[in-house]
Structures are given as structure tokens and as C-alpha cells.
Amino acid sequence: MSATDGPQPQFVQNVTAVSGFAYGAIGADIHVFGDGSPVYLLQNWQPAVPADPAWLRELPSRMLNSRFEVVPFTGRETELSELRAWRDGGPRLAARWIHAPGGQGKTRLAARFADETRDGGWQVVTAVHGPGSVQPPPGSQDLTLDGHGGVLLVVDYADRWPLTHLTWLFSNALLHQDPPARILLLARTADAWPAVRASLANHRATASSRALDAPPDGPAMYRAARDAFAVRYGFPAGSVPGSAPPYELTLALHMAALVVVDAQVHGRRAPTDLAGLTVYLLDREHLHWATLHARGDAGATPPAAMNKVVFAAALAGAADRPHGVEVVRALRLGTPVDRVLDDHAHCYPPEPDGGDTVLEPLYPDRLAEDFLALTLPGHQADYPAMEWAEEVIDALLGRHASRGITFLAAAAQRWPHVGPDHLYPILAAAPGLALAAGSAALSALAALEDVPIRLLAAVEERFPVGRHVELDAGMAAVTRRLVTELLALDDSPVARAVGCQHLSTRLLNAGLDAEALEVARRGVTAARELDDDVPVLAAALGRLGDCLAHNGRPAEALRATEEAAALAQPLAEAERARHEPLYAGILAGLAVRLAEAGRHQDALEVGERAATAWRQLSAADPAHEPRLADALHAHGRQLSHQGLQAESVVVSREALSLRLSLAEQDAAGHEPGLAASLLTLSAQLAREGRRAEALACSQQAVESMRALARADPTAHDAGLAHALQALGADLAEAGQLMEGIDTTAESIAVWRRLARDNPAAHSAELSKSLSNLALLRLFADPPTQALPAAAEAVQLMQLRHAEAPELHRADLGRCLSILAVCLNTAGLRQERHGVAAGAVRQYEAAWKADPVRYAFDLARVLDQMGRYLADDERWADALGALEGGLALAEAYIHVDPTTYAPLISGLRTALDDCRRRIRQPWWRRRGQRPRG
Known part of the structure; x- marks a missing residue:
């Protein structure tokens, strides 16, 4: 991109495709995959261009394509007013998710709003998903915002985008400039909206959603459509009789209006049901193919072959020409491939600026779904099914699983033969196709009412044992x-216990913590009904402990896990080969629960036993290596908490090495663990003063967690917030203060959203991040900005402390200590004393419970308190605090001499000054001379 000295346009960009695809954007980012293909395409909004009525009449379904806007915008004034208010008010960046079934009028509403917004001086841009999209010819899009009042980005089919790709789109520079930015997302359902909303929160965008209901005035909409179609056929508006049918779907009303006009023109009787309307329109497609073939306009491709190609296009979607050649070759038509593609494009031309795109599918999508269903054998409609349809699906579905299964599942919701006769047998023969189709397709499959249990079980058998970032939600x-379904057939206690344990694990992996806890409780209740199946009860209690911990209930989590361990220990001692994995897993969980309860010495001992058990098990069977890595990771953290830094680094490096090896084999399954190990090692390196290495580890951890959170924010946003929290501190230590402040603020934004939904689980971490931010802002300009964050941190932690004092004494002490520093910096000298004294009290309680762990912190806040007292010339009080801090620090210097030495030196200096002042006469201590 190069600037020019001439008039507008301000920038010139020359884009040439030597081979492959070329695309440029001025004023925006371009995100591409490793092969250079675009993740998405941004294009300037193009208003509808009127189409030739004669061309439209050739295939009546063309008039239903929203891009031609044959029917004028009718109704929806309330929704349009809401969009205007959303655009013109509120913060700089906002997103809105509009969802409704296919054919309800989402695209038409968005088009009307986009036209208005463009006419009002805004830049309007569309985003099209890159894989399988209609790609424009080589060239560039000028998306600069100079002279525009804002930017509106329209994203159709947003629910079909992988979340990762939407997140990349949300990060585009186009949306993060000075003018207001609005993102309008259109989708069929709201299923994907919670995860998308979480991703938007990371960009500090306000987010809202709206279900598009049935049109408020169906008869008026029908009349407007009937008159518009009549004009295209050369009749005056109002000349075609007929009353509106009782349909609630906008597309159904338009179809009925189109068919009644076309039927009158051709002297036919218009059907009165939706299936009949669909068949009527598809019959017109067949007639068009036959007419073209008979007169030779596009006559090289026989109608039967064209039928097959149109079916393939509906299944696979539009493609570039080389890919289209492969699709047509797979059909074995006996007709030259290039001629087939050209003939198909004559009937179904690509989108404007679509370049050399082929195999444009039928529009609207709902008509394409119905065409697939009616072409497949098994229905009772008056429409010819084709025996070759299953062969085409077999040939194409593997490469086009995402679109193909999505469309077939949508068709199965309306056509009862599609699932049992076609989709389910295909997936039963190749269950892996369901996984290849992605998380959204798995969810769609699970939502079908008649899906067989055996099929779901066959698909579930292909699931990875542990987590999978891209599939967790669908799994x-x-x-x-x-x-x-299984519990409806077998409601026995053992079935409920085992089923609930399995389900709670999947729910926990998907970040559905509250539901996981409810299911885990049901599992324990069922397991207690079993008199002699101790292993099932132990496993259920262990899972309940995990779920309680994820829901911010550490005391209950510890009790459940301790009970699980008490049950599992004699089992492992009596029959080690059978029960040792169960016991080792519960021990690993118990170590974490003990640490969360502040019992760090107990956690260290239990964690060492768990690591030893998993090391022995993995030596015998490498399949246990992931559990060994988890146990080593937790044990390394406990060693660090107990001040055993050298040992902790050795153990944590071993865990990291294992996880690196596991992630190379299965990145989606082991990336979360790898990121956690990087964060742990980063903290340990920072304690050793190895700042550069610590920063590199935390940066890599954040990069990993960002990718995970993009794929599934519900499951991984907490991990991302932890990583950002650590990176913020490491950046500041490395001298990059402002970057550290920004990164810490980002972690706070994530924690706020999580704490809003589940305060018990996340408000303590929000408090810690706020204290971190306050500490960093003390070194920025002006430092007084630190005080609000520090005060909020104390308020939040006081709430947690009131609920569980033994768990949050030290956390509250730290927050109070930082608040005291902020008050002191702000010149609020009186207020700082009470806050600092509160910090001393909290750390004294923590030290009594765990002397080694909290001796340094108590000595530090005694030093802080002593200095504040000395500032106010309260020398005797200051002397007591400083002497107490020095005695404590000298008693524990052997734990970590490097850390304690500077504190001891500072305490001695402050004490010497304090003692000297006490020995001086009062008037000299105050810097005064006696009178007379």
C-alpha cells in the first residue's frame, strides 16, 4: 500500500494473482491461513442492482433471492427502529446478534438497514467466511473510514463460522479506529451466541441479541410480495387475486405469493401447502433446464445431468473452478466438465464480483435444503426422488462434511425421511464424519428428535478421552x-451414577460448570444407593469435588474429595492393578483441594504421593502420561508455595516437557495443560530473578490461551485471564510498564464478566487482578489512578473473606497492604494506618496457620506499618513493628536467603533511624530549638 500525492482515493494498492488467490484491503487487516487462503473476506456493501424481469421469470426462485430485492421492504419498522437506535447510541464498539429460522427475513432487514446506514454517511462492509466462500477477483477493497461517520460490519451466517474465525474478525483494525463501529451478526439460532458474546467482551464491546419473530402483519407482507411479483410478470399491482395463507415465515409468504402469480400466468392451480409450494418451484427449475437443453442455449448438459449437478452444488456449496472440476468429475456425468460448469453458471450465476466461482447453490438456503430432501428417496411428496442421490452424498460428503451435514440435519427437521433413511445410516457407517463436521454439527445432530441412541453412541465412541478445544461443546x-436417552431406558442406580459421572466430565470440559455440578450431585446420590460398589461412589465423589471447586466452593470440594480418597485407599491397597489409577487420580485432586484450602504442607505430601503413583503407572502404560503430567504440574506448584524453589523448577520442567510431547501428538487435547505449565514455570523463573525467561513463558502461555479461548470462551476464558494476569506482572518487571498495565486491565475485563456470572468462583481472582493493576499504576502518571482499583479489590476480597476466612486471610492481607500504599501515595496518611494494621492482622493469622509460607509477607507488612508510624513520629509504636518484622525475617532467612536479605537490610536501616530518633530530645526529633 503506497500513498499518492494526487486526489482521492488516498491510497493505491495493486494486487495481482500470479497463482492462487489475491486479495487486498485498504484500511483493514487481512487474516489468512498458513496456505495463504483468507480466513474471511471484507467487501464494501453493494446495494441491490435491479435484475432483468425476463431473466428473473426464467427461474421464479431467483425472485426469492434477497440480493435482487424484488419484493420491497415491508413491515419490520419496530426492528428497524431498534437497529437505528443501536447504531446511533451507546459506546464506540457494539455488536448485535439477530437470529431466526431460515426464511424469516433476517437478510432483508439487514440489507435495508445497511442501505440506510450507507446513505447516512457510514462505511458499510460485509464479511464473508473465507473457506468455501465466493472469492472476488484479484483486487483490493478501499475500507478507509476517512470522512465516514462510522463503520457497520454485516456478518451473515454467523452461526456457521468457527468461533476462532469470528474472533479474528473482531480483532480487525477496521473495528478499532476512532469512529463508532457496529457489528451486525445474522444467524438461525442463538446457540452460538454465548460463546461469541464472551469473545466480544474481550474487545470491550457491548453485545445484545434479538430474536426476529414472525412478521407482525403477514397479510400486508403477502400483498406486497404478490404485487411485486405481478409487476415482474407484466401485470399491474393488485391485479392478481388471492388471500394471504396463515404462514408465520416470511419466506413462506413470499413463496405463496410467487407461486400464485406464476400459476396464474401459466394457467396452473397453485398449491396450498408448504410442501406443494416447494415442489412447484422445483418443477420450474426442471422445466428451465429442459427448455435450455432443447433450444441449445446451454444445451450440452442434459436435464438429468443438471439435476445431479444442482444437487451436488447444494450439498457442497460454491467453489473455485479447480475445486468445482473435482466435484463434477466425481459425478461421472459423461459430459465435458468445463461445459457442465459453464452451463450450471448460466442457470445459477455467481455473486457479483465473484470471479471465476462455480457451482453456486440454490437460494434461498431453505429451498436448497428442501431440494436435497426431495431428491433423496423416501418421501411421499409428488416429486421424483433420485437413486443416484445417495451416491453423490457418498462421493462428496467427506470433503464437505461441515456444510453437507449441517444442511442435511436442517432438512431432517422438516422431512422425516432424511434422518432415518439417509443421514443416520451415513453416520452409522462413518461416525468420524460427525466429528469432522465440527462442534456445531455435533450439536445439531444431538438436537434431532429421532436420532438413534446407537448412532449417538457410535459417534461418542470416537470422541477423544480427554478434552478437545474445537469439539468440547459439541461433545x-x-x-x-x-x-x-440411556437413563430413560435404564434408570438403575449404577446407570445413573456412571452416566452422570461421564456427562459431568464433558460438561466441565465445555465450561458448563453449573450444569456439571448439578449432574455430579445426581451421580453421587445414585452411587450412594449402591451398597457394594465402592469404586463407583469414590469416582463419583472425586468428580463432585472437581465440580464444586470449579463453582467456587472449595470447602465442600475438599470434603467430597477427602471422602473419595478414604474410600479408594483400601481398594488400591487390596487390589493395586485394578484400583491404583482411581486412587492416584483422587490423590491428585485431593492435593489441589488441600492447597485451595490453605493446607499447603498436607497438599505437598499428598501431591508427592500422587506423582509417585502416576509415575509408576505411566512407566507400565504410556497412556497414563497425561495424568502424570497433571500430577507433576500440581506438585511443582506446591513445592514453590513451600519455598522449595529449586525442587519446584525441576518438577515443573518435567511436567512441561511431558506436555510439550503430548501437545505435539494432540494439540487440541493438551494445549490447556501446556499453557498452565508455562504459567507455573514463568512464576518460578520470576522468583529466581530470571525475568527474560519468565516473560517468554508467560507470553507463550497467553498466546496458547488466546487460541483456546477463541475456540471455546466458556471453557477457557478463566485460563486466559490467569495468563494475562501473569503476563501483566512479567511485562512490568521487564520494564514495559504501560504494556503491563494494558495486559492486566484486559485480564480484569475477562474476570469481571466471569465474576458477574459466577462470583463465588471468580471474584477472588478479579480482586487479585485489581490489586495488581493498582500496584502497577503506582508507577504510572498520575499514581492517584491506582486508588480506585485498590479499594475495589479490598471490597471484593472482604466478601470472600467473610464467607471463608481461613482461605482468604493472606489474599485480603495483600489487598489491604496495596491499598495502604495507594492511600499513602494519595496523601491520605490517617486512612493508611488502619488499612496497614488490617493487613498485619490478616497476615498474622495466615502465618500462624502456615509459618513458612507467610513469614516473609508478615515481616514485609510489619515493615510497612513501622515506616508509616515513623512518618507520623510515633517512634515507640514504629519501633515495635520494625523489631517484630526484623525478628521474624531473621528467623526464616534460611527458607530463601535471596528474598529475605533485602527486606532484612531495609528493616535494620529503619530500626537504626527509629532508635536514634527515640534517643534524641523531643525538640530535636521534631527539628526545633528550645526557646530562651
Whole structure:
């Protein structure tokens, strides 16, 4: 991109495709995959261009394509007014998710709003998903915002985008400039909205959603459509009789209006039901193919072959020409491939500026779904099914699983033969296709009412044992449906216990913590009904402990896990080969629960036993290596908490090495653990003063967690917030103060959203991040900005402390200590004393419970208190605080000489000054001379 000295446009960009695809954007980012293909395409909004009525009449379905806007915008004034208010008010960046079934009028509403917004001086841009999209010819899009009042980004089919790709889109520079930015997302359902909303929160965008209901005035909409179609056929508006049918779907009203006009023109009787309307329009497609072939306009491709190609296009979607050639070759038509593609494009031309794109599918999507269903054998409609349809699906579905399964599942919701006769047998023969189709397709499959249990079980058998970033949400949906169906058949205690434990694990992996806890409780209740199955009860209690911990209930989590360990220990001692994995897993969980309860010495001992057990098990079977890595990771953290830094680094490096090896084999399954190990090692390196290495580890951890949170924010946002929290501190220590402040503020934004939904689980971490931010802002300009964050941190931690004092004494002490520093910096000298004294009290209580761990912190806040007292010339009080701090620090210097030495030196200097002042006469201590 190069600037020019001439008039507008301000920038010139020359884009040339030597081979492959070329695309440029001025004023925006371009995100591409490793092969250079675009993740998405941004294009300037193009208003609808009127189409030739004669061309439209050739295929009546063309008039239903929203891009031609044959029917004028009618109704929806309330929704349009809401969009205007959303655009013109509120913060700089906002997003809105509009969802409704296919054919309800989402695209038409968005088009009307986009036209208005463009006419009002805004830049309006559309985003099209890159993979399989209609790609424009080589060139560039001028998306600069100079002279525009704002930017509106329209994203159709947003629910079909992978969340990672939407997150990349949200980070585009186009949306993060000075003018207001609005993102309008259109989707069929709101299923994906919570995860998308979480991703938007990371960009500090306000987010809202709106279900698009049935049109408020169906008869008026029908009349407007009927008159518009009549004009295209050369009749005056109002000349075609007929009353509006009782349909609630906008597309159904338009179809009925189109068919009644076309039927009158051709002297036919218009059908009165939706299936009949669909068949009527598809019959017109067949007639068009036959007419073209008969007169030779596009006559090289026989109608039967064209039928097959149109079916393939509906299944696979538009493609570039080389890919289109492969699709047509797979059909084995016996007709030259290039001629087939050209003939198909004659009937179904690509989008404007679509370049050399081929195999444009039928529009609207709902008509394409119905065409797939009616072409497949098994229905009772008056429409010819084709025996070759299954062969085409077999040939194409593997490469086009995402679109193909999505469209077939949508068709199965309306056509009862599609699932049992076609989709389910295909997936039963190749269950892996469901996984290849992605998380959204798994959820769609689980939502079908007649999906067989055996099929779900076959799909579930292909699931990875542990987590999978891209599939966790879909796997949870399938497992939920499968367990529900199985328990309806067998409600015995053992079935409920095992099923609930399995389901709660999947739900926990997907970040659905509250639901996981409810299911885990049901599992324990069922397991207690079993008199002689101790292993099932132990496993259920262990899972309940995990779920309680994720829901911010550490005391209950510890009790459940301790009970699980008490049950599992004699089992492992009596029959080690069978029960040692169960016991080792519970021990690992118990170590974490003990640490969360502040019992760090107990956690260290239990964690060492768990690591030893898993090391022995993995030596015999490498399949246990992931559990060994988890146990080593937790044990390394406990060693660090007990001041055993050298040992902790050795153990944590071993865990990291294992996880690196595991992630190379299965990144999606082991990336979360790898990021956690990087964060732990970063903290340990920072304590050793190895700042550069610590920063590199935390930066890599944040990069990993960002990718995970993009794929599934519900499951990984807490991990991202932890990583950002650590990176902020490391950046500041490395001298990058402002970057550290920004990163810490980002972690706070994530914690705020999580704490809003589940304060018990996340408000303590929010408090810690706020204290971190306050500490960093003390070194920025002006330092007084630190005080609000420090005060909020104390308020939040006091709430947690009131609920569980033994867990949050030290945390509250730290928050109070930082608040005292902020008050002192702000010149609020009186207020600082009470706050500093509160910090001393909290750390004294923590020290009594765990002397080694908290001796340094108590000595530090005694030093802080003593200095504040000395500032106010309260020398005797200051002397007591400083002497207490020095005695404590000298008693524990052997724990970590490097850390304690500077504190001891400072305490001695302050004490010497304090003692000297006490020995002086009062008038000299105050810097005065006696009178007379």
C-alpha cells in the first residue's frame, strides 16, 4: 500500500494473482491461513442492482433471492427502529446478534438497514467466511473510514463460522479506529451466541441479541410480495387475486405469493401447502433446464445431468473452478466438465464480483435444503426422488462434511425421511464424519428428535478421552442427549451414577460448570444407593469435588474429595492393578483441594504421593502420561508455595516437557495443560530473578490461551485471564510498564464478566487482578489512578473473606497492604494506618496457620506499618513493628536467603533511624530549638 500525492482515493494498492488467490484491503487487516487462503473476506456493501424481469421469470426462485430485492421492504419498522437506535447510541464498539429460522427475513432487514446506514454517511462492509466462500477477483477493497461517520460490519451466517474465525474478525483494525463501529451478526439460532458474546467482551464491546419473530402483519407482507411479483410478470399491482395463507415465515409468504402469480400466468392451480409450494418451484427449475437443453442455449448438459449437478452444488456449496472440476468429475456425468460448469453458471450465476466461482447453490438456503430432501428417496411428496442421490452424498460428503451435514440435519427437521433413511445410516457407517463436521454439527445432530441412541453412541465412541478445544461443546451436547436417552431406558442406580459421572466430565470440559455440578450431585446420590460398589461412589465423589471447586466452593470440594480418597485407599491397597489409577487420580485432586484450602504442607505430601503413583503407572502404560503430567504440574506448584524453589523448577520442567510431547501428538487435547505449565514455570523463573525467561513463558502461555479461548470462551476464558494476569506482572518487571498495565486491565475485563456470572468462583481472582493493576499504576502518571482499583479489590476480597476466612486471610492481607500504599501515595496518611494494621492482622493469622509460607509477607507488612508510624513520629509504636518484622525475617532467612536479605537490610536501616530518633530530645526529633 503506497500513498499518492494526487486526489482521492488516498491510497493505491495493486494486487495481482500470479497463482492462487489475491486479495487486498485498504484500511483493514487481512487474516489468512498458513496456505495463504483468507480466513474471511471484507467487501464494501453493494446495494441491490435491479435484475432483468425476463431473466428473473426464467427461474421464479431467483425472485426469492434477497440480493435482487424484488419484493420491497415491508413491515419490520419496530426492528428497524431498534437497529437505528443501536447504531446511533451507546459506546464506540457494539455488536448485535439477530437470529431466526431460515426464511424469516433476517437478510432483508439487514440489507435495508445497511442501505440506510450507507446513505447516512457510514462505511458499510460485509464479511464473508473465507473457506468455501465466493472469492472476488484479484483486487483490493478501499475500507478507509476517512470522512465516514462510522463503520457497520454485516456478518451473515454467523452461526456457521468457527468461533476462532469470528474472533479474528473482531480483532480487525477496521473495528478499532476512532469512529463508532457496529457489528451486525445474522444467524438461525442463538446457540452460538454465548460463546461469541464472551469473545466480544474481550474487545470491550457491548453485545445484545434479538430474536426476529414472525412478521407482525403477514397479510400486508403477502400483498406486497404478490404485487411485486405481478409487476415482474407484466401485470399491474393488485391485479392478481388471492388471500394471504396463515404462514408465520416470511419466506413462506413470499413463496405463496410467487407461486400464485406464476400459476396464474401459466394457467396452473397453485398449491396450498408448504410442501406443494416447494415442489412447484422445483418443477420450474426442471422445466428451465429442459427448455435450455432443447433450444441449445446451454444445451450440452442434459436435464438429468443438471439435476445431479444442482444437487451436488447444494450439498457442497460454491467453489473455485479447480475445486468445482473435482466435484463434477466425481459425478461421472459423461459430459465435458468445463461445459457442465459453464452451463450450471448460466442457470445459477455467481455473486457479483465473484470471479471465476462455480457451482453456486440454490437460494434461498431453505429451498436448497428442501431440494436435497426431495431428491433423496423416501418421501411421499409428488416429486421424483433420485437413486443416484445417495451416491453423490457418498462421493462428496467427506470433503464437505461441515456444510453437507449441517444442511442435511436442517432438512431432517422438516422431512422425516432424511434422518432415518439417509443421514443416520451415513453416520452409522462413518461416525468420524460427525466429528469432522465440527462442534456445531455435533450439536445439531444431538438436537434431532429421532436420532438413534446407537448412532449417538457410535459417534461418542470416537470422541477423544480427554478434552478437545474445537469439539468440547459439541461433545457435551451429544453426551447430554445420549445419557438422557440411556437413563430413560435404564434408570438403575449404577446407570445413573456412571452416566452422570461421564456427562459431568464433558460438561466441565465445555465450561458448563453449573450444569456439571448439578449432574455430579445426581451421580453421587445414585452411587450412594449402591451398597457394594465402592469404586463407583469414590469416582463419583472425586468428580463432585472437581465440580464444586470449579463453582467456587472449595470447602465442600475438599470434603467430597477427602471422602473419595478414604474410600479408594483400601481398594488400591487390596487390589493395586485394578484400583491404583482411581486412587492416584483422587490423590491428585485431593492435593489441589488441600492447597485451595490453605493446607499447603498436607497438599505437598499428598501431591508427592500422587506423582509417585502416576509415575509408576505411566512407566507400565504410556497412556497414563497425561495424568502424570497433571500430577507433576500440581506438585511443582506446591513445592514453590513451600519455598522449595529449586525442587519446584525441576518438577515443573518435567511436567512441561511431558506436555510439550503430548501437545505435539494432540494439540487440541493438551494445549490447556501446556499453557498452565508455562504459567507455573514463568512464576518460578520470576522468583529466581530470571525475568527474560519468565516473560517468554508467560507470553507463550497467553498466546496458547488466546487460541483456546477463541475456540471455546466458556471453557477457557478463566485460563486466559490467569495468563494475562501473569503476563501483566512479567511485562512490568521487564520494564514495559504501560504494556503491563494494558495486559492486566484486559485480564480484569475477562474476570469481571466471569465474576458477574459466577462470583463465588471468580471474584477472588478479579480482586487479585485489581490489586495488581493498582500496584502497577503506582508507577504510572498520575499514581492517584491506582486508588480506585485498590479499594475495589479490598471490597471484593472482604466478601470472600467473610464467607471463608481461613482461605482468604493472606489474599485480603495483600489487598489491604496495596491499598495502604495507594492511600499513602494519595496523601491520605490517617486512612493508611488502619488499612496497614488490617493487613498485619490478616497476615498474622495466615502465618500462624502456615509459618513458612507467610513469614516473609508478615515481616514485609510489619515493615510497612513501622515506616508509616515513623512518618507520623510515633517512634515507640514504629519501633515495635520494625523489631517484630526484623525478628521474624531473621528467623526464616534460611527458607530463601535471596528474598529475605533485602527486606532484612531495609528493616535494620529503619530500626537504626527509629532508635536514634527515640534517643534524641523531643525538640530535636521534631527539628526545633528550645526557646530562651
